[in-house]
Amino acid sequence: MDVDLWSLYRQMLRSRLVETEVIRLWDHGLISGEMHLGIGEEGVAAAVVSRMRDGDAMALDHRGTPALVMRGIDLVSLFKELLGRPDGLCAGRGGHMHLFSRELLAASSGIVGASGPAAAGFALAAKRLRPGCISVAFFGEGAMNEGMLMESLTLAAVWKLPVLFVCKDNQLSITTLSSTVTAGSLASRAASFGIPVAEADGADIEELCRAVDGVIDRIREGGGPAFLLARCVRPQGHFLGDQLARTARRPVREMARIAGPLVASALRLKGAPARQRASSAASILSLVRRAGALMSDAKADPVARTRRLLAGAAARLRVLETKAQEEVESAAQIALGEA
């Protein structure tokens, strides 16, 4: 399939602008709870969604906004939902972790790994009711340690269900470095189910599209599930206000706040030997450093990288960007009742 960079960039940018607006609303206290963003994951979402057709289903995780925006959700109803309005996408009752669109066959869950069984079920229905349609499961690498996701891979493989499992590997499970809690390699783990596995750099839109194109026809044609592993980043942390992200960004200020109780506890009588205590303290500092490095990796920004590919056509780019900006701003204003 063609890699239409303009269309892909437009979708990624729309998503980025929506979520940038979400940051502003959250900062103003207009959005409550754990607001997880998909900033950094737009490349993966754009590549996958651009290959979806009418009748395909999406099982989304707690970062469902980008895929929904690209799939064509009404932006005003989305913003209104995040604001908890009764005329929002889910009547203000679901919220950002539980976005549902029956029309788009898209369901979200805040339970890690839950998109696996959901995608298997959507695929089972597709197989009987909408032949040629597929379902997509979006999840992070942390979810790969969740039993229900492993069980879903088994089920989808043995029933040859048309599922594209999409693993967005940002290397952090909330505040835990995934490498420290994950056994073996994810790609070989997925391959051990006997299904095709594609890998791609989540910031490289062309590579992502090629990876999806390499497996999706076989899924549609009844060959069973496939697995896409995309490395990406989450520069905003696990959710907005993430303490680890704040500490990584402003170590002096944030560490000053947590250091008192930490040092006092480390010096208390009774406990581990001094060497173990020191190594525990060092592991906390090293986590902050690693998280900071992962979050500030500018090369990993899929939107900026795709934009560079189009920078030669400056005038066309300007038109596209202005339009996207106007669309998102206007939707936010209508949702806020300011239009």
Added chain:
Amino acid sequence: MRRMGFSEAIDDALASAMAEDEKIVVFGEDVHTIRRNLLVRFGEERVRATPISESAFVGAAVAAAMAGLRPVVEVMLVDFIGTAMDALLNHAAKVDAFSGGKWSAPLVVRSACGGGYGDGGQHEQCLWGWLAHIPGLAVAVPSTPADAGGLMAAALRHPGPVVYLEHKLLSETWLEFLGKGGRKTVRFDVPAGGACGRVPARWTPIPIGKAAVVRDGADVSLLSVVVGVHRCLQAADALQRKGVSAEVLDIRTVSPLDAETIRESAGRTGRVVVVDEDYEGFGLSGEVAALLLESEFRGRFARVCTTGTIPYSRALEDATLPSTARIVEAVERLVR
């Protein structure tokens, strides 16, 4: 006497017990950051982060407890306990019965629960009634820092499995982590007496299964747990001004339930209102009604609970969770 925050008290009681008992280990998702103060004192062998694999690590905690360890296993939010339910429902809770009383699984499952900060219906549930339904599980639900530390001390000495629930509106760390995220633009109705308070100089266990009368009254008994206790105390103040004297009872452990104290209070006032942030149907409020009927209570009964899935919208959420106003209304209907 010292003053402590709610979670600070739990961690302090836990640290005191860990200092005395090498068998206590703490594991769960993100504990290396959430319990960093325990980590730097007790080291990575005893405070250990897990993969997001609840069915494995809670299940492992059950057998580790059977084999001599005293695990405090953290399932971040009680809503996530669904993925580990088999370990509790079919294993931890049944070892004692299946072994003819010869073996048990003395673990503590620590989980954050409750709403009031706009996190939606998959992250704000209480579920203590659902858990207490299972024979063999003790369910501790403290409402003040002093009880929080005392009940943790008791849970760590309990002969069987204890689910220990820590309400996020009372916990300074959870509310900051999940609700505020460093913002000064959000406000929550945090009961001051539950979030911070006096605690004893040394932790002594508070017996599991013992309710506390936290305010004496003559006309009506308000029975509740956790945040609901504080809403009841506020309601009792409001009722006082209207000439109604309300007794407030903090049930403290949903299982075992302190039937004696509940019956005694109900018998004295003749009117009972159960205030429960957990779901209304098939839960704590129905259980209290049943035990009162069984004791030939002939007074009046009402309940103020959460009905239905908790909505995301802050306004709808406030209307869904039990509030002081709803408690006052319920009492006024009973005394009329």
